Amino acid sequence: MEMNFESILLPGIDAKRPLVIAGPCSAESEEQVMTTGRELAANGVKIFRAGIWKPRTKPGGFEGVGMVGLPWLQKLKAETGMYTAVEVATKAHVEAALAFGVDMLWIGARTTANPFAMQEIADALVGHENLPVLIKNPVNPDVELWVGGIERIYRAGIHKVGVIHRGFSSADKTIYRNVPNWHIAIELRRRFPNLPIICDPSHIGGRRDLIQPLSQQAMDLGFDGLIIESHCNPDAAWSDAKQQVTPSALKEILANLVIRDTVKTTEDLTDLRHQIDEIDDKILEILAKRMRISGEVAQYKKENSMSVLQAGRYDEILTKRSEQGASMGMSPEFIKEVFEAIHAESVRKQMEIINQ
Secondary structure: OOOOOOOOOOOOOOOOOOEEEEEOOEOOOHHHHHHHHHHHHHOOOOEEEOEOOOOOOOOOOOOOOHHHHHHHHHHHHHHHOOEEEEEEOOHHHHHHHHHOOOOEEEEOHHHHOOHHHHHHHHHHHOOOOOOOEEEEOOOOOOHHHHHHHHHHHHHOOOOOEEEEEOOEOOOOOOOOOOEOOHHHHHHHHHHOOOOOEEEOHHHHHOOHHHHHHHHHHHHHOOOOEEEEEEOOOHHHOOOOHHHOEOHHHHHHHHHOOOOOOOOOOOHHHHHHHHHHHHHHHHHHHHHHHHHHHHHHHHHHHHHOOOOOOOHHHHHHHHHHHHHHHHHOOOOHHHHHHHHHHHHHHHHHHHHHHHOO
């Protein structure tokens, strides 16, 4: 499906990167909303975000104040001129948010992963063509599921669509709350060059000390904006306290960002890209040669009744190549992933030959 996205920028907001959306994880009280919003507005933030309904992993935790918090956002907007943004997960959420003049909606990762919920929201949005809607990546690293969610909202007539990259759940222990898997957002940008991409360093990192480096990485990758959790008293926050920053800390984070040109191309860069293209051609030629030899190995195994998978040899390859890659300045994890993919293709080819 071809999609022609429109700008998600609201009137009076500069198109210069990054678009900044900031505010507390959860609206807790009128005082907290007003205090945080005033400080953010004084620091130049134009869009105030706050969780009104909070989907929690387990029941019994704080699940948001609900509709009682929407008038607080309305009051903040009237006093400061800030736009407001909230997360929605149901038709009722959409209707309530629009009734109180919320200017931008976003859809959370758990909801994006549920096509039934996405369709319900899409149906509720029909007739609100000028409303910007941001769609977070699903909890699992599935670009097709993400694209499916985007298509459902787009088909509802909402063409002011953007996405939020908030990282992906993982069973592995990492320094991140949700591993970035930047390549998935990059693939989305490849498919839809005009789709605005907002980074959520708060949820990727899960720690306030990671917000600065993650924000910088997002800018280096050409992301269009940032959505960051900011609270007037983060340590006392009712949800996600460890990943929220004060408005003054946010101001410092934004001031230290280096924003690089995403369009300008020099002759020197063109030459370097040409060199990369030539190297890629050589890599493909070498891989083809390797697969041809794998085919010869398969024929030998077939003639000598040997199993395709030789676990000792596979382990030897991964260990040795990872060490070699590290000695050449590359990440051992990267080398491991490369050779796992090469081995998987080699096994496929060998199975094909042996079963002929």
